[in-house]
Amino acid sequence: MNETVLVVDDNPENRAVLIGLLKPYYRVLVAINGLQALEICTRSHPDLVLLDVMMPEMDGYEVCRRIKLQPQLEAIPVIFLTAKSQIEDEQMGFSVGAVDYIMKPISPPILLSRVETHIKLKQTREELSKQNEILELRVKERTHELEVMQDAIIVAMASLAETRDNETGNHIRRTQHYVRVLAQQLVSDGVYLDQLTPGFIDLLFKSAPLHDIGKVGIPDQVLLKPGKLTDDEFKVMKSHTIQGLKVLQEVEQAIDFESDFLKLANEIAYSHQEKWDGSGYPEGLKGEVIPLSARLMSVADVYDALISRRVYKPSFSHEQAVDMIRDGSGKHFDPVIVNAFVAIEGSFHDIAKKFHDDDILNQEEQACLKNCN
Incomplete structure (x- = not known):
């Protein structure tokens, strides 16, 4: 067998007996005192330690205690071999971490049986630990697969709405990245820290594409109308926030459990058209009553709408869009968020160029991109 047993005893006769018993079955290491035992354990990591209690300088209890304090050694089973036969002595042995306590004089069959048993138990624990690691890895892999699938479904759902208005192109991808960098800037600014946890920002990134999911319920003659909407048509258009909430609530009911992701998606779909001064829709919410996600x-949605061409308007330049959002601070937008936006407006421009549609770039930028590619 390849298993290693460390014998620790200051008495040479005892060591000779133990070596004679163990050597036919195990690789045997020997220490004559506590310090030497600790050195050998650290260097060789034996499969089991047979430890005398009564030794000079450092007794067996202290040796065992020190072994168990070291994370890389604590799994090594320790069996005490001693002439100390009082109940309190045995209790002390188990309290410092021993797995067994054998009285001297030693019975060879009992010693060999218990050594074998505890080595097998150690091997079983190690095998279970490896199996747990494999299972954890498989769970992580499966979780990652499910997350990828979830992300794909989210984009697919969002694309259903976007295909109704095919001028928006990469709008859902751009707005995802806008809201993330905006949230990260707020964290850097030290504001809204109670809400903007890393987990919240990840969920925000995933749920952002569903902000216009309610457009699937808007008739084409309204959604795609090239001219200005009538009052009645605008009322229909505004209902996309309510339609979006209904769609997502139906999803919640179908899965029958609470989802932080869907909670954020609900907030964004329903409230992203609210305005800081209370003039938005569907409820006319005002100030911080409007969910932070919305x-x-x-800000992300309006910026992207401004720089994108629509059937009813040309695209504005990045600089014009920044000025318009700055002007909307305290009216349309949360002033704190506008400050964060202004601080990183260059990042918004970079995102717009990375996930560009030709109609959101001016001629100079389009030429640059063509030449660069």
């Missing part, structure tokens, strides 16, 4: 989405 206030972030509002």
Whole structure:
């Protein structure tokens, strides 16, 4: 067998007996005192330690205690071999971490049986630990697969709405990245820290594409109308926030459990058209009563709408869009979020160029991109 047993005893006769018993079955290491035992354990990591209690300088209890304090050694089973036969002595042995306590004089069959048993138990624990690691790895892999699938479904759902208005192109991808960098800037600014945890920002990134999911319920003659909407048509258009909430609530009911992701998606879909001064829709919410997720989405959505061409308007330049959002601070938008936006407006421009549609770039930028590619 390849298993290693460390014998620790200051008495040479005892060591000779133990070596004679163990050597036919195990690789045997020997220490004559506590310090030497600790050195050998650290260097060789034996499969089991047979430890005398009564030794000079450092007794067996202290040796065992020190072994168990070291994470890399604590799994090594320790069996005490001693002439100390009082109950309190045995209790002390188990309290410092021993797995067994054998009285001297030693019975060879009992010693060999217990050594074999505890080595097998150690091997079983190690095998279970490896199996747990494999299972954890498989769970992580499966979780990652499910997350990828979830992300794909989210984009697919969002794309259903976007294909109804095919001028928006990469709009859902851009707004995802806008809200994330905006949230990260707010964290850097030290504001809204109670809400903007890393987990919240990840969920925000995933749920942002669903902000216009309600557009699937808007008739083409309204959604795609090239001219200005009538009052009645605008009323229909505004209902996309309510339609979006209904769609997502139906998803919640179908899965029958609470989802932080869907909670954020609900907030964004329903409230991203609210305005800081209370003049938005569908409820006319005002100030911080508007969910933070929706206030972030509002800035991202408006910026992207401004720089994109629509059937009813040309695209504005990045600089014009920044000025318009700055002018909307305290009216349309949360002033704190606008400050964060202004600080990183260059990042918004970079995102717009990375996930560009030709109609959101001016001629100079389009030429640059063509030449660079």
